[in-house]
Amino acid sequence: MGRAKLPAWPSRSFRLCLYFGACAIVFALVLGGTRNISPAKSPSMVVPYPGSSPVWDLGHLGVVKMAIEDTVNYPLNGTDADSRWSSMLPKGGGIVHVGPDKKPYMLSIFHQLKCLDVIRRFHVATVEGDPSALQDLARHCLNYLRLMVLCRSDLRLESIQNRDGMHAVDMYGDLTCTDWRQVYARVEENAGR
Template sequence: MSSDTAYALLHNRSDDGATDSPASYPLGLDLSSLVHRARHHSKWRMISFTLIAAALVLFTGLSSYFLGKYVEKQAIKSDWLSPPGRVDHTFHYRHEFGMRPGNLSERYWGLVFPRGRGFIQHPIISPVPHGLAVYHQLHCLDAIRHGYWAAIDGLEPGHKAEPGHIRHCIDYLRQSIMCNADTNLEPINKDLGGVTGFGFTRKCRDIVQIMAWADKWRTHNQTDHD
């Protein structure tokens, strides 16, 4: 090594110990520029991390949604016995609905029908008038009540309880019950050795919501349920 060659010091200090300015650093190193670039890179790393995290959250959410829809569709296709409806409801015996036709029983039966008696017209799903099946079924059950009491009392059946109408209603209700196939599990009453259907919570459709919808889209304002 020649006498005029020497290693350059990384930090040249003055006599008072202060570090020289960046311009005096070897190899053109500028610490302020390095710090700025480091902060710039850190900022972009944070932005990239945030975008990736947001994308993962969105992907997870969408995956869960479509997976839920798939499972729901598969459950419908399978033979799972899930009751239709989401409303918890307990049946309690109401003798008024089984009473002889009269002011009290007719008033109670009138409460289960909306204005328009369940005949609706909707611009999308029913551009021409239709009847909601649940109200046809209730009408038929009430007709059987009328026929039952007419037979008990030895009276001539009225138009609602004519034999042909009653026969129609019996088979219509049979098929309606089988079509809807309520799969709620009814506890056995040990004293009776069977089931009563009353006194336990079951899953039901929201009849209040159905009645409100039927009332909104009714074709007329008639309120009787004959």
Template sequence: MPQVYNQKNDSDPSLPYHALLDPEAESKGLSEDYPVIHDTLINARKVKRVPIVFDEAEIFAAAVSPESDAAWNSLIPDGRGFVFVEEPEKYGLQKGLPIENAPDRYAVSVFHQLHCLGMIRESYYASLQGRKPHIHGDEDLSDEDFEKSLVEHTGHCFDYLRQALMCAADMTLEWAAEVPPGKVLFTVDGWGITHQCKNWNEVIGWMLEHKGSSSYTGIA
């Protein structure tokens, strides 16, 4: 029986991929038994696929509010989408994000993608509401530098999400959206369609097992 693709986890983390993270701040409270990826790294690419029905989730479609923000933030697991990798060269990886007294950290792409979507969401509603977006890492910038950073960051996210969608290239066929009797079928909304998706619970479980560290909060 297909699941409905409205799954969330209960953490309230952040995803500051665009920011220059402070290695000293990030290492505070880090114990020597931090979870490190060894040979299990390859298992991240072997997450099982399960049938998932796409269906409307109003909380994610809602305008910014404490409730909807909490829902978006809950999509990111503890560790903020980063993992520690020991001997990264063994897996053909280049240098990661340095942190004191620990292996380098690496971002997992799906959480980078969610961060970008969350950042675009925050910027969109901020524009509608006539306020300055809250973007982690940019709080202390001058207005001019903030505007420049926002334009560059948004442009990066549009292009990054474009490539992520093309990479996944979901070829599922979608039928017409339901309409009242007598009305012409004229659009597709994607709801009620079964897709073959990575098992999100397995993804989150793997992330929590190998989670990195981050001092930021919030998805954007």
């Protein structure tokens, strides 16, 4: 019995054609894929389902890590407390104009930040003896924040013992958050229009 004869390798010219053909296909796929990539999705107003609040759809915003820490940068009171808290709002106070008629809306993130500031100012006014001017607004804000916390239902586990073993809710580690810097940038861009 003789050995079976193996087929000869394709000719050099066939291999070169195959190589350049594969390169052309890869090039076409890469070029075709990049043609559809846009730097940022144009914001649009979306109503997720009938009767629901509209959402300002910015597309995928990515995520960032935020360290959990007790900061001194946002004090309750003091000489720079008001300016520190108001600096958290972008130009225009967090109001965006969307749709064909450019109707104004406030993004929930900025409504929430404003409400935290209202509650802070109400606390300071209470300590100083004159809370009446902010009482109704503070009540609205407390209820609004309660609803937002319930609606978002953050499921992060937080230990009920601190690192020393004492009973206390102890948050540690990093949070993975929607990249709020992108939201601020898009709001600033919208305000400039």
